[in-house]
Amino acid sequence: DTGVSQDPRHKITKRGQNVTFRCDPISEHNRLYWYRQTLGQGPEFLTYFQNEAQLEKSRLLSDRFSAERPKGSFSTLEIQRTEQGDSAMYLCASSLPLAESTDTQYFGPGTRLTVL
């Protein structure tokens, strides 16, 4: 197993453009999470899926953000009309909890977004 992968690793865009990121979780992991991390801060939760169902969205996730996991495998995160405040590292994590108390999340390398 190669772990969680994310693409692209880096994205530079101009303000107002749309961007889309992809996350491929560890095979057969049914939970997939998106987090955002800015410099000097811990990751902040954006949204998560159990299989293809989006179960929770943070208030950080404005209507410019949308996430999908259409077949319960990979997921995409799209940001429309990007703003400079969207510049951050976007992290994806997946898990397969054998029991809720042992739900270890495994993180990908992240996508660093820079909005000019």
Next chain:
Amino acid sequence: KQEVTQIPAALSVPEGENLVLNCSFTDSAIYNLQWFRQDPGKGLTSLLLIQSSQREQTSGRLNASLDKSSGRSTLYIAASQPGDSATYLCAFPKWGNTPLVFGKGTRLSVIA
């Protein structure tokens, strides 16, 4: 709202020293607690997970403890090495089915 505090924010130690990183939280009703390592510009690597019913977990030179009553967890690193230099984050879900709440991390530098 659950709040997580990590102290110190940064730490520099000479190689070979034992050290302790601290994590405190405001709500003792946590389900489990994870410690992560993050290298600059990279994703997070899970180090240890402590279930709420446990008091500590060990992996190699790492030992993590959990005291729910006082709202604290510590990560003990024995015989530190330059390769241990990274940011260490603690995080936990309030319930098993919710996302993680992270501290800001402690940035560790181990000097050879």
